[in-house]
Amino acid sequence: MSRLLLVGPADSRRIAWLQRALLEQGSAPARVVGYESLLRDASMLQDAVVPGTVVKLESPGESPAVHAALLLRGWESSGCTGAAPEAMARGELAHQHLWFAGFKSVLESLPAGLRYLNRPVDLVCMADKLACQQRLAAAGVAVPAMLGPILGYEDLRERLRKEGRSRVFVKARYGSSGAGVLAYACNARGDEVAYGSAELVEQGGRHRIFNSLRQRRYRRREEIARLVDLLAAQGAYLEQWIPKPEWPGRTGAHFDVRVVALDGQPRQRVARIGEGALTNLHLGNERGRLDAWLDRAAMRTLESATTLAAAAFPDSRSIGFDLIVRGCRTWVLEANGFGDLLPDLRHRGRTTYEDQAALVADRAVPAERVHG
């Protein structure tokens, strides 16, 4: 029996990639447990493992049914205040705070004492982008200046006035991969502009946000205010605006970098190239080979920033970090406990999944890695 147990949607691409890596190295396939089972009774995990099993929690994000169940769990665990969350349309950005509360509640109910690839409390921290950035900053990692959570548009305006800033990122606190990120700027004459992938849609007098595949621009105050209010209602915070550098390989393109750390060491890395300079929009964006474009000094900076950031989560073995590299300056934008979805990207011959498969094949899981 494989020494790996995966928690996630059975039909997930993530699970398929890892199973293939296990198969290719001659290991038995990992057992898969759905989040549905954990939602019913998390203690079942205890019975599902044998001593020495490593439990890897995959992203629950690929299953709409699990998403809905997590929302409901979040609503219940927050004391059932307000109306129960309604069903969401595909691509809709809503109730992210409830999703987070549900995710947190499930992960906190997991049995202690198992060997987790990534520690559940760390995954909870990384799902709260603001808490994660605070943790990274406390560990001495360079992150964009944090300007705190906001209550809504008026609060945003007030905060900028106080800070003397004219541009800022509004980020969804519990969002993922660029969903709900707005780049906001204003000038002294009262003009405003916001860029982002969020699409504001009005249906029957009700406003909703959808995650769109292209970058949009908003200039009308009422639209911007509505967007910011809708984002803030599900958790949003302000962050210093740091422009992404131009991708040297193609005019007009910009990039940031994803580096996957394994056991604290930077491994697979890739430039994520997009037309949009302002948002974390990566859907449909290209990947670029970093070593062709970053000089040795920049690569070293990137590696040391990743090592430092990974050390802020010493009990989590596989973390994807998103970074901006400008010259010899680097900022960590976020940490992602499910940041290993980079199929076919190799570092010293191995993909992220082959790295993880090797951990269980080589009996390389040190005993001190037992955490709850």
Add this chain to the structure above:
Amino acid sequence: MTISEYTKVYRGKRVVDFKMGDSPTAGDIAYRLAQEYDSSESQSELLEDFFSKVGPESIETLVVGPWSEASSDSPQGFIDGLIARRAELVGLKALFVGDMTYEDCEISWIIQSSYNELLAAFPGLESLRVRGATDLKLQPFVHANLQELAIECGGLPSQLVEAIAASTLPALRHLELWLGDDGYGFDGDVDTYRRLLAAIGPERLRHLGLRNAMISDDLAQWLAAEPWLGSLHTLDLSLGTIGDIGARALLASPNLGGIERIDLSHHYISAEVQQQLRALPCAVILDDPEQEDDGDRYVAVAE
């Protein structure tokens, strides 16, 4: 669309950033003085650093890139610093002020300056390009050597056009104006530009750009009827709103003469008329076809 790229080549030279503390770059390049979004040095300090490393007498072409913050401060510090070094900047032939992307600053937010003092201080200047028209000041001026004048903006006030019309520019060969949108400061019409061209003597122009215009069809109809049109090498009506009306006027024009290139990129021209344009004996550029949005057309760069 917006301006999302920096200028790569200016006056035939590769443009290379110079930021505070940088070292000189070898080769026949044009420097772009650039401030990071969080730069703390003043414009004058950046100039100081630059000229301590790069001899002013060697500068022929100079680009002023993003300054911090272009939506609240003008580039006056750069302009004053250049004027103060006029005696050393003996070879300065070309200056572009405002090469920045929408990410640095929306084009209509860029605060500009007055350029008369600079033009007077550099009688040898051959090219002046300015991006942004907010607070841009220009009084009628006399300049014996200026060959190229360009104003890129999201909305061009007619006052500036009238100042150019009233100027004496015997060397002018390349005139490029971005008219823009009336929501962002454009307040002219075809007559504004008809008067301008009549005043400056259009026969001597090699390149005429009336770009980014919300009145491209009207401009094309007027230009098509001008006997001097064929003396141009290039007519550039790109980034605007030209459709079949303007395109057909150009097709039917008896005045195309020896014109070599017509740029209509960012257009609303039907496939059928595009086909006819391609059959013209000159190069017709028809990149970036646009679709009307509920019957509305938009210029490429406004806000």
